[in-house]
Amino acid sequence: MKAIAALHEELEATEGPASVVLARFVRSHTFPIVEGDTATFFYYDGHPLDGVVLRHWVFGLSSDQPFLRLPGTNAFFLVLQLPHKGRIEYKLEVHRHGERRWLRDPLNPRQAFDPFGSNSVCPMPGYREPAWALPDPHARQGRITAFKLSSEVYGDERRVRIYLPYEYHPHRAYPLIICHDGSDYLRFAGIKNVLDNLITRHELLPLIVAFVDGHDRNREFGADPRQPQYLVDEVLPAVQERYRLLDDPRARGLMGASFGGVSSLFCAWNHPGVFGQLLLQSGSFVFTDVGEHGRGPLWDPVVAFVNDFRRDPARIQARAFMSCGTFESLIAYNRALVPVMRQAGLAVRFREAHDGHNWIAWRDQLRDGLTWLFPGHLWMTYD
Amino acid sequence: MSAPVLILGPQRPTPNLRAHLDRCVEPGLVALITAGWRHDEDEVGPLHKHIGRPLEHLRLYAIMDQVLREAPDLARAYHARQARILAYKEVYRISLRAAFNAVRELRRQAPIDPELFQPDLEDAFEALRQIDTRLLRRVQEIHEAHAEVAAPYLDHPAVQRARARILAELEPARALLLAGGHVGVLRNRLRFFGLEEAICALPSQGVPVFCWSAGAMVLTERVVLFYDDPPHGHGEAEVLGEGFGLLPGMVLLPHARLRLDLADEERVALFAGRFSPRICVGLEPGAALELDPATGTIVDHSLPRSVFCLQPDGSLADGGPP
Known part of the structure; x- marks a missing residue:
């Protein structure tokens, strides 16, 4: 001024x-x-x-x-x-x-x-772009590969991209995260840099990430029953066929932002005990206590699901890292969900940032989220 | 004639092992321990290619797993002891956090009235050191309480056989290479087979030891774990436990520039003061300190800025310990 x-x-x-x-x-x-x-x-x-x-x-x-x-x-x-x-x-x-x-x-x-x-x-002056999110020439580089999957659930062919950590060994079993909106996480949130940096620093366990995209994204990720079926019956077996995965729900995760967060939670809800770790960023967890949600028909299945979820959150049998921006209209819904989940005995970590509904905000929370769900041996490893 | 111990910096991204190995050791067989790599213990191909000489790989990680499978009674006792030590570490952290808070607050306020604050600050520092010392004592007590696994190689046939095999494989080597990795696993596996004395005796037998990262840390008197900015929990350094003592008077800090906030003079001063009189030595790729264990003299072959010492005033001094 x-x-x-x-x-x-x-x-x-x-x-x-x-x-x-x-x-x-x-x-x-x-x-x-x-x-x-x-x-x-x-x-x-x-x-x-x-x-x-x-x-x-x-x-x-x-x-x-x-x-x-x-x-x-x-x-x-x-x-x-x-x-x-x-x-x-x-x-x-x-x-x-x-x-x-x-x-x-x-x-x-x-x-x-x-x-x-x-x-x-x-x-603003207090905002710092995190060093771990930026390309580091000394980080050990993982690689991105891909395969095509003929989906019976959706009746079309879909691409699944795979992140393999540096020095990936085919004989060794790894944890897996399935990431909604994978192409956007790669392109706009620079998630490969994040994974490479965190794994190099031993903050994050070496893991495999399967990146999936929706073809009719808002519909498929909006509590559409086909999506859990697609992930559990088609994507998971296809990844297991190609790579050795740890056979333990605690070593299997789902992640996504916005409707991708809804889809992650919806999938865990529909297949309890399959995925033990959830990373939910700015989840579109709109619910109603009474009356209409007023957000249009696309949200009807989302609101119906979140209302069901609030009645029985423990059904998901998973730990959850949640984050949301304080500049988002979704902040109130996310805040409201946390105590409901904790009271049901779920381990939940919730982080807020003074940011909006965007990819950089989601990138900036990845370190907290990924390392809480899959912590590496940073205190013990000196190589 | 005694042989040196070569303390090297991390071997990634640019290894310097070959250069110093060729400088100090005649062509011939060398022994390698990579137990700190855990499941990846056998992935020695790139390192073997780098050194370009015959290698005797001592597979301590795999051998110990095999021994514990063959001796379930020993495995149970061993894991019970380790669980007890881990449980005590939580107690140690509670005390450590409180002591750190006191030191920090007193340091913050000391400039207001040094005469008033200084004696309490020194006491608070001493309390911090005593907590570290108490950890060592309590861990020793836990070891004594689990006597059946205190020195298993002495009386358990499976361990005796494995130890004899390892020592036989080590015997013809012209040098021992001790790689980094998981420092707790490396130290425990070496200890399990009672190899600390054998390794510490190598230089006096004319066999040089080349060590880096966790491999160097286990040879100090006291192994210190450090990471200033972990994503969760506190970033205060912790003592893991006693090392083998071949490298006395120093705390080794591989990859210090990545793991410590060295621009924060307050943290550097606290770190250096806490472990004083030991010298805290940062080791980056390119570091190479040649120690003669018989005389304690060190010759510094490091690349510029790859070795530095943390000073009690919060600054960094280039080069290795004097």
Whole structure:
């Protein structure tokens, strides 16, 4: 805010054109301007425009935050207070000549990617990109391979990608995690880097990950009875045929984000005792105590399942690591599920972060989640 | 004539074993112990290729498993003892955490009034050291309470046979290579066969010992486990137990740059002070310290910045111990 106040003063004092002052201001700052716990978003492209709106996914704030115009200029700004460790993804909506255009913040080079494209990113001063999530040239590299699976359940052919840890030995048995939205975890959450780094540091047991994708994702992952059947009757045996797996539910896990979290829990619920470890990120665990959920028909089976699950959570016979962003509308549902599961005797670890419903937020929780479910021998191994 | 002990840095990503082996040992057979690799004990191909000379692989991990299968009574007693030691470790951690909190808080406040705080800070440090010492004593008591597995090689035929075979295989070797891995498993398997004395005697018999990572840690007086930023639980270093004492006066810290927050002077000072007067030595790939156990002299053949010592003032001093 100090920066904008200083700019305002300078604009008032200048006798020359405002454009010169504004151009200098843009050159001499990085954007958004973060001062303490406030972030100042700024837009100026030198051309006339009618307005700017911040489009973001911070639950609790109005999703469209209008910018203020600096008097007498075509420059706009918005000041937001955000948590010290917060991180938000956003776009700008620029209004010009009656048209509204969404764009990434042209003054901010930081971007995050997802299946729909990319967003601008505003990290607050307390947010640190974890070193274990970034490529490390000294990490021992696992490898990704793949096979095709002819699915009777879905009546089509599907690709299953496999992560094998470094120095994978065919004679040795490994734990397995089946990962929903595998392609997105690989592409947008950099999960291979995470696995390589954590295994190299002995924080995580060497394990195999089977990455699966949905063809009609929202329907298949939304408590669709075909998905547990597909994973248990087709994917699991196909992986077992090709690789040696530890024959113990505690060595078998499921993971996923959003609807992938629902599908993981739904699968464990439908096949109790098969999967003993669950990693559920921003699970879309919407439930109702009374009345309608109001989220559309796609959610009907999800809500029905979560309502059933809340009545008998112990049926899943699994440990669960759950995480959710405090900027998500799902935070309340996730928080509400934790005590229900704990009261039923399930081991649950729950983590919150000041972030949203996005792949970087899910990446940033992978260390806590994976290493809690499959801890390596980090204290004892020195090689 | 006595032979040296070569303390090497981690052998990944770039091994330096071959260079120092060729420098110190005439061509010929060397013995290798990889028990710390556990299930992967037999995966010695890349290391064998690296050293390029005949190898006698002493498969202690597999042999001990076999012995315990043949002697279920011994296995039961052994596992009962280990379970008791593990249970005591939880007790040790409770005391350790409380002592750490006291030291940290006193150090934080000491600059306000050093004269007032300093004596208590020194006492708190001493209490921390005593907790480590007590761990060693309590573990020793547990060993004594389980006398039937205190020195099994002395009276159990299955162990006697295995030990004799291992010593026979070791006998013609021109050097012993002691690889890293799981430090607890490596130490326990060496102990199970009563090999600590045999290994410590090798240099005086003219047989050099090359050790790295966990393989070097087990040869110190006191094995210290360390990881400053674990994903779960506390990051305070713990004493695993006594080592074999061939490398006195030092605590070895392989991969210290990855495992310790060396930029945090407070943590470095605490670490160094806790284990003083032993010198805490960080070992990175490229490290090579040549120790003459007879005289205690060390010749440093390390690459730059691959060896450093943690100082009580929180700084790092390049090079090995003086």
